[in-house]
Amino acid sequence: MIPLLASKLILKCLERENVEFVFGYPGGAxxxxxxxxxxxxxxxxxxxxxxxxxxxxSGYARESGRVGVCLATSGPGxxxxxxxxxxxYLDSIPIVAITGQVDRALIGTDAFQEADIxxxxxxxxxxxxLVQDAADIPRIIREAFHIASTGRPGPVLIDIPRDVxxxxxxxxxxxxxxxxxxxxxxxxxxxxxxxxxxxxIKEADKPVIYAGGGVVLGHAEKELLAFxxxxxxxxxxxxxxxxxxxxxxxxxxxxxxxHGYAYSNVVMNGADLxxxxxxxxxxxxxxxxxxxxxxxxxxxxxxxPAEIGKNMETSIPIVGDAKTVLTDLLQKDTLKDxxxxxxxxxxxxxxxxxxxxxxxxxxxxxxPKVLFRSMSEVTSDNAxxxxxxxxxxxxxxxxxxxxxxxxxxxxxxxxxxxYSIPAAAGASFATLDQPKQIFIVCGDGSFQMSMGxxxxxxxxxxxxxxxxxxxxxxxxxxxxxxDNYGKGHYSGTDIxxxxxxxxxxxxxxxxxxxxxxxxxxxxxxxxxxxxxxPTLIQCQVHPDFIRI
Amino acid sequence: MExxxxxxxxxxxxxxxxxxISGLFARRGYxxxxxxxxxxxxxxxxxxxxxxxxxxxxxxxxxxxxxxxxDVITVIELKPDESIIRELVFIKVKADDTTRSQIVEIANMFxxxxxxxxxxxxxxxxTGTRYKIEGFFEMVEPYGILEFVRSGDTGLQxxxxxxxx
Numbered sequence: 001m002i003p004l005l006a007s008k009l010i011l012k013c014l015e016r017e018n019v020e021f022v023f024g025y026p027g028g029a030x031x032x033x034x035x036x037x038x039x040x041x042x043x044x045x046x047x048x049x050x051x052x053x054x055x056x057x058s059g060y061a062r063e064s065g066r067v068g069v070c071l072a073t074s075g076p077g078x079x080x081x082x083x084x085x086x087x088x089y090l091d092s093i094p095i096v097a098i099t100g101q102v103d104r105a106l107i108g109t110d111a112f113q114e115a116d117i118x119x120x121x122x123x124x125x126x127x128x129x130l131v132q133d134a135a136d137i138p139r140i141i142r143e144a145f146h147i148a149s150t151g152r153p154g155p156v157l158i159d160i161p162r163d164v165x166x167x168x169x170x171x172x173x174x175x176x177x178x179x180x181x182x183x184x185x186x187x188x189x190x191x192x193x194x195x196x197x198x199x200x201i202k203e204a205d206k207p208v209i210y211a212g213g214g215v216v217l218g219h220a221e222k223e224l225l226a227f228x229x230x231x232x233x234x235x236x237x238x239x240x241x242x243x244x245x246x247x248x249x250x251x252x253x254x255x256x257x258x259h260g261y262a263y264s265n266v267v268m269n270g271a272d273l274x275x276x277x278x279x280x281x282x283x284x285x286x287x288x289x290x291x292x293x294x295x296x297x298x299x300x301x302x303x304x305p306a307e308i309g310k311n312m313e314t315s316i317p318i319v320g321d322a323k324t325v326l327t328d329l330l331q332k333d334t335l336k337d338x339x340x341x342x343x344x345x346x347x348x349x350x351x352x353x354x355x356x357x358x359x360x361x362x363x364x365x366x367x368p369k370v371l372f373r374s375m376s377e378v379t380s381d382n383a384x385x386x387x388x389x390x391x392x393x394x395x396x397x398x399x400x401x402x403x404x405x406x407x408x409x410x411x412x413x414x415x416x417x418x419y420s421i422p423a424a425a426g427a428s429f430a431t432l433d434q435p436k437q438i439f440i441v442c443g444d445g446s447f448q449m450s451m452g453x454x455x456x457x458x459x460x461x462x463x464x465x466x467x468x469x470x471x472x473x474x475x476x477x478x479x480x481x482x483d484n485y486g487k488g489h490y491s492g493t494d495i496x497x498x499x500x501x502x503x504x505x506x507x508x509x510x511x512x513x514x515x516x517x518x519x520x521x522x523x524x525x526x527x528x529x530x531x532x533x534p535t536l537i538q539c540q541v542h543p544d545f546i547r548i
Numbered sequence: 549m550e551x552x553x554x555x556x557x558x559x560x561x562x563x564x565x566x567x568x569i570s571g572l573f574a575r576r577g578y579x580x581x582x583x584x585x586x587x588x589x590x591x592x593x594x595x596x597x598x599x600x601x602x603x604x605x606x607x608x609x610x611x612x613x614x615x616x617x618x619d620v621i622t623v624i625e626l627k628p629d630e631s632i633i634r635e636l637v638f639i640k641v642k643a644d645d646t647t648r649s650q651i652v653e654i655a656n657m658f659x660x661x662x663x664x665x666x667x668x669x670x671x672x673x674x675t676g677t678r679y680k681i682e683g684f685f686e687m688v689e690p691y692g693i694l695e696f697v698r699s700g701d702t703g704l705q706x707x708x709x710x711x712x713x
Contacts, residue, residue: 118563118564119564119567122564122567122568122571123571123575126618127618128564129563130563130564132563147618180618181560181621182559182560182615182617182618182619182620182621182622183618304616305612305615306609306612306613306615306616309605309608309609310609
C-alpha cells in the first residue's frame with residue numbers, strides 16, 4: 001500500500017463521512033491539514049472567529065440532520081471553541097470538532113499555543129480523542145462520527161498534534177465497523193415498561209404530552225402527531241421542542257416554562273399524567289409547575305437513561321428513541337374519551353389569552369409580538385428561524401408560528417448569545433442546492449456578539465434575512481432586573497451607543513432596511529425575502545417594551 | 549438516607565479515562581471516599597473500584613453518568629454480602645524496647661505483618677475490611693500513630709460471576 005500523508009488521510013476519512021463543509025480557522029498547528037485542503041473536495045469555510053465555528057456546525061447539523069464539523073488550531077483557537085461545544089452539548093447537537101495540537105514531544109511543556117483542550121472540554125463533550133498515532137486516524141474519525149450522531153447526539157472532539165498530521169501512514173480506510181465496548185445505545189424501550197405505560201395512558205383522564213428536543217432530534221414529529229390525534233392527547237412543548245408539533249393544530253397547547261405561555265403552565269398543572277418525550281425538565285421549564293407536588297404521574301421517554309429521574313421522579317421510565325417508542329405505543333390500544341379534558345383546556349385558553357396590545361410609549365414603535373405574528377403569515381411553509389438569546393428569542397418562540405415543515409433553532413440549554421448569525425449561516429450552507437428561507441432573529445446585544453460573521457454571509461452571498469430587534473438595551477436581563485429589583489434598578493444593561501446598523505450593513509454590502517412601525521415592517525419583509533442574497537431589517541422597539 | 553457504596557468498573561485503558569471519571573464526580577458534586585485502579589487480565593482494560601457516599605437517588609445518577617462515559621464498559625455495585633471488599637493500610641507506630649513486643653502481639657492477633665522495624669518505630673501492613681482496620685487503629689492508637697497510608701477499598705464479587713463486557 002502506498003503510504004499516505006496523515007493530513008490527507010484525515011480529509012479522506014471526512015470525505016467518507018460525507019462531509020461537505022468544514023467551518024474553521026487556520027493556525028500553526030494545522031498547517032499540514034490546511035495544505036491538504038487545497039486539493040480536497042471538502043469546502044473549507046473561513047469563519048471570522050473560532051468562537052462561532054461550532055455554531056456554524058450546529059446550524060448545519062440541525063438543518064441537514066447530519067454531523068456538522070468545525071476546526072480550530074491549537075491553544076487559543078481551541079479554547080475559543082469551548083462555549084460553542086458546550087452549547088452543542090446542552091442541546092444534544094451532533095458536531096465533530098477537530099483541533100490542532102502542538103507536537104507530541106512538546107505536550108505538557110507549556111509550548112507556544114499549547115492548551116489541554118481535551119481536558120478543558122471534558123465536561124461538555126460526549127467523548128474526545130487525542131490522536132497519538134496516525135494509524136488510529138481512520139478508526140477515531142469513524143468512531144467520532146458514530147458517537148456524535150447516535151444515541152443522544154452530542155459533540156465529539158478530536159485533538160491532532162501537528163507532527164501526527166505529518167506522518168506517513170500505511171493504513172488504508174479499512175476501518176468500517178464501529179465496535180466500542182462501552183457504547184451501545186438503546187433504541188427500543190423495555191417491553192415491560194412500555195406495557196405499564198400503555199396501561200397508565202389508557203387510565204388517564206387528563207393526560208398531557210410534554211414534547212422536548214428529543215422529538216425533533218429523533219425525527220419523530222409524524223409519530224407524535226399520529227399518537228396525539230389517535231388518543232386525543234394535548235401536546236405542550238419545551239423551548240427545544242418547538243417544531244415537534246404543528247402550532248395550528250387543535251391539540252397544540254403551547255410552550256411551558258418561566259418564559260412560556262401562561263395557559264400552557266395551567267394546562268400542565270391540571271394534568272393527571274404527563275408523558276414526557278425527550279425533554280430534560282430543566283429548572284427553566286419547570287419553574288411555574290406545581291405538578292410535582294400533586295399526585296401527577298410521569299411517563300418519561302428518553303434515549304439517555306441518565307435523564308430519567310434526574311430532575312423529577314418518574315413513575316414509568318422508558319429508555320429508547322422517541323420515534324421507535326412512539327411507533328410501538330401507536331400500535332396499542334390507549335383510547336379513552338377525553339372530550340371533558342379538552343373542553344376544560346379550551347376554557348383555560350379562554351381565561352389566559354395571549355396579550356398583544358401595548359400602551360404608549362411602547363406602542364409608538366414596533367410591537368415585536370405583532371411583528372412575529374405577521375411574519376408567520378408571510379414566510380414559507382418550510383422556513384427556518386434561528387433565534388438568538390434574549391427577548392428576541394422568547395418573542396419569536398411565542399409569537400412566530402411553527403407550522404408544517406418550519407423549523408426553529410435556538411440555544412435552549414446553555415443560552416449562548418451570538419448563536420443566531422453563525423448557526424443560520426451554517427443552516428444556509430446546508431441548503432445551498434435547495435435554497436429556502438432562513439431568518440436570523442436577534443437583538444442588538446446578541447447581534448454584536450457575532451457581527452463579524454456578517455463577513456461570511458456577505459462573502460458567500462447567503463440567502464439569510466436578519467431581523468434585528470433593537471432597543472439599545474440588553475432587554476432580557478433588564479426585564480429580570482425589573483422583576484427582581486423594581487423599576488429603575490437597571491445596571492449594566494444599557495448599550496450606551498446607538499450604532500448606525502445601516503452603515504454597518506452598507507459596509508458589508510448587505511441590503512438593509514430600518515423600520516419603526518409594524519406596517520412598514522410588513523411592507524419591507526416580502527421585498528427582503530425576494531432579494532437574492534443577505535438582507536438586514538432593523539426593527540426599532542421601545543426600551544420599555546419588556547413584556548413577553 | 550446517605551450510605552457508603554462500593555462500585556466496581558471495567559473501563560477501556562484509554563488516554564484520560566481516569567480524569568474523565570474523577571472529573572465527572574467533581575463537576576456533579578459527588579464525593580469520592582476512595583478510588584483504586586489497576587490492570588486486568590486483558591491489557592486493554594482496567595478495573596476501578598470507587599467508594600462513594602450518597603443517597604439512593606445520587607447513587608443511581610452516579611451509576612448512570614458513569615455508564616454514559618464511552619470508555620466505561622460496565623458498572624456494578626459490590627454488595628457487601630455478595631462481595632469481598634478489602635483495603636491495604638501501612639501504619640507507622642511509635643515503638644521502643646518496652647512497647648515493641650506488645651505491638652507485635654496485637655499485630656499478630658489481627659494477622660497484620662511487621663514490614664519495617666526501627667529503634668523508635670514499626671511499620672505494620674494490614675489488609676482487611678473497614679471494620680477490621682478501624683479495630684486495629686483503636687488498639688495501636690495508645691502507642692502513638694506516627695503516620696499511615698490507606699489504599700482505598702478494592703473488591704470482587706463472590707462466586708463464579710465475573711465482570712465482563
